[in-house]
Amino acid sequence: MVRTKGAGNGTVERIQDLILAEGLVPGDPMPTETALCERLEISRSSVREAMRTLASLDIVEVRHGHGTFVGQLSLAPLVDGLLFRARLDDGNDLRALREVVELRIALDLSVADQLVEIYRGSVNPELESHVAEMRELAGRRQPFPEADAAFHNALFSRLPNSLLRQLAQAFWEIHTTAVPMLNIAQADDILVTVDAHQAMLTALEAGDADAYREAVVEHYRPLGRTLDAAGRAETGAVRA
Amino acid sequence: MVRTKGAGNGTVERIQDLILAEGLVPGDPMPTETALCERLEISRSSVREAMRTLASLDIVEVRHGHGTFVGQLSLAPLVDGLLFRARLDDGNDLRALREVVELRIALDLSVADQLVEIYRGSVNPELESHVAEMRELAGRRQPFPEADAAFHNALFSRLPNSLLRQLAQAFWEIHTTAVPMLNIAQADDILVTVDAHQAMLTALEAGDADAYREAVVEHYRPLGRTLDAAGRAETGAVRA
CATH class of the missing domain: 1.10.10.10 (Winged helix-like DNA-binding domain superfamily/Winged helix DNA-binding domain)
Structure with a gap:
């Protein structure tokens, strides 16, 4: 095979x-x-x-x-291949990276109902603490990849489908590794992303799948603007 | 990296x-x-x-x-890894294969609105012909992987996200390769799957995203029953 x-x-x-x-x-x-x-x-x-x-x-x-x-049969080969693909077409409107981000959005949206079932009516101090850490770092204009990863991994950790969890993590890793690698500037409005993490969590705890979906879309908005701006910039400025 | x-x-x-x-x-x-x-x-x-x-x-x-x-930077390494994973845990309730199928469903559902935009009001003789071929083969109790692949690839071919198209194709390939490899019997009600392909197409042409989503779920139902039956069977019967 x-x-x-x-x-x-x-x-x-x-x-x-x-x-x-x-x-x-x-x-x-x-x-x-x-x-x-x-x-x-x-x-x-x-x-x-x-x-x-x-x-x-x-x-x-x-x-x-x-x-x-x-071996652990991880998705590391997928990450390696897609990261290389993202670097390979970095002059080409960052398409590979945009596609990864679109898939992250699709995965996050696809589990809305499942997550609502899991988190409705719960309190989640661990997830809250990751949001607090993001907020603290963003306030100092620092990047916060560890807290961001910790939030998403913790949020998905209770989903039963391990392939979905790994795929979400692989796409997270690709996009987070690719953005600095391609010298893409962080969005000024990164606090929107922090608020959106909070809104995702609040919506799930309230059992509101629609509000979660809106927060997911909001969560990726600053990144979308970043990619748009980088895509419009001269190739020289975008190239690693 | x-x-x-x-x-x-x-x-x-x-x-x-x-x-x-x-x-x-x-x-x-x-x-x-x-x-x-x-x-x-x-x-x-x-x-x-x-x-x-x-x-x-x-x-x-x-x-x-x-x-x-x-190289083409394809998802072939992912397919290889996940196929091996599916074979490795075939005594374990077919979990790896179930997870792949769940991801296929999630991807198919995630593009409902996009597909409706693309296919609303159109006629699609190529897609119709793939359904007709499936129906013909199912009537003779023959498997129809080529027609099935052709349908799904043609349906997704107009989506702009090439990573999503490749991922959907990779998951299709894993599940289609794994089912016979694990000696899982085909469901008796495979005609349900044929009808569901037709219903997916009809719904998209009619611009009805909800009907498309229902047809997607229906489309995977015989496979779900097949996996349930195989999962319940003795390990000896399931092992490749």
């Missing part, structure tokens, strides 16, 4: 099959290189080559000095 | 930077291995190792006998 381009695909597949046949799970130690050579009857260099491909897909994880383990 | 685990990361990043600095775009030939060795002052084996990682991320593409090119 692996259609990864490059050499050694047959071996990549066979090692995947072996992981499944052995019933290994993420974090389990992989068989040694020698064992893989013997069992698959292939050369050490083929095994190494395949393991490198599997490592880049996070299907195996090399912990230097400790050995090789079944 | 590449946090890919495994050896040779510094080189992977430096080759990415070189692609950007040279202004290369997908499909352009990559510098030769020799040129890369000289320009980055690294060994041939380091270059090869890094190129293999870049190939598995679809950042470069090796066309055997033709050389190496800048």
Whole structure:
């Protein structure tokens, strides 16, 4: 099933099959290189080559000095690929980055009803504290990526779909990494974003899905303006 | 920015930077291995190792006998990783596959208003023909993955967000590949799915976003029942 381009695909597949046949799970130690050579009857260099491909897909994880383990199957390869795509077309109206942001909005909106069910009538001091931290930093004109990530991760942590949580996190990471990488100036109206985080939380606690949806759209407005301004600027100013 | 685990990361990043600095775009030939060795002052084996990682991320593409090119930056690595994840937890209530299907539903619902704007008042013989083909095959109790893919790709082809289109296609591919791989029986009520495709199209042409959303949910219902039945079955029956 692996259609990864490059050499050694047959071996990549066979090692995947072996992981499944052995019933290994993420974090389990992989068989040694020698064992893989013997069992698959292939050369050490083929095994190494395949393991490198599997490592880049996070299907195996090399912990230097400790050995090789079944990987966490994270979305890190997606983040890497999309970040590179964002950098590649940075002269092209920041389209790749805009598309990532649109998908973040779509995901945030798609879980409105689920989040309302979860948060209605609750109090959430942890989420409040992340908003307070954002507000404090924004007041000093400091960026606040850690508090922002902490807010979104905590908000989504109670959703049952782990793929959705990881995808939301991957898109967050891409956009947050890409914005400074592309030398895009932070919006002046970043306090709007802070208020919108608060409004998202307040709406969910009040059980108001529509108000949550409005706050989500508001939350991304300063970023949209930032991207618009950067897209209009001369290429020289936007390029990393 | 590449946090890919495994050896040779510094080189992977430096080759990415070189692609950007040279202004290369997908499909352009990559510098030769020799040129890369000289320009980055690294060994041939380091270059090869890094190129293999870049190939598995679809950042470069090796066309055997033709050389190496800048890759299409597709979501193939995501598909590979998630397919493996689906196979890895196939004893575990098919959770990975369910999560993929939930994400498909979320994406399909998220574009309701956009699709209505695009298709309102239009006639779409191509989309109709895909539905007709599905109906014909379902009548003979044949699977219809090609017609199904063609329908969804054609429907989304007019959406401006290429990342969303690719993501929808990637999730389609994962679920369509995983279902037979996990030996999950096709639902008896697969005609419901055919009718739902027709209903999605009719709703969009009529400019009715709510009816489209209902049809989307209906569209996934037989699959949901299939996954429920498979999840309840003994592990031996579900395992690939």
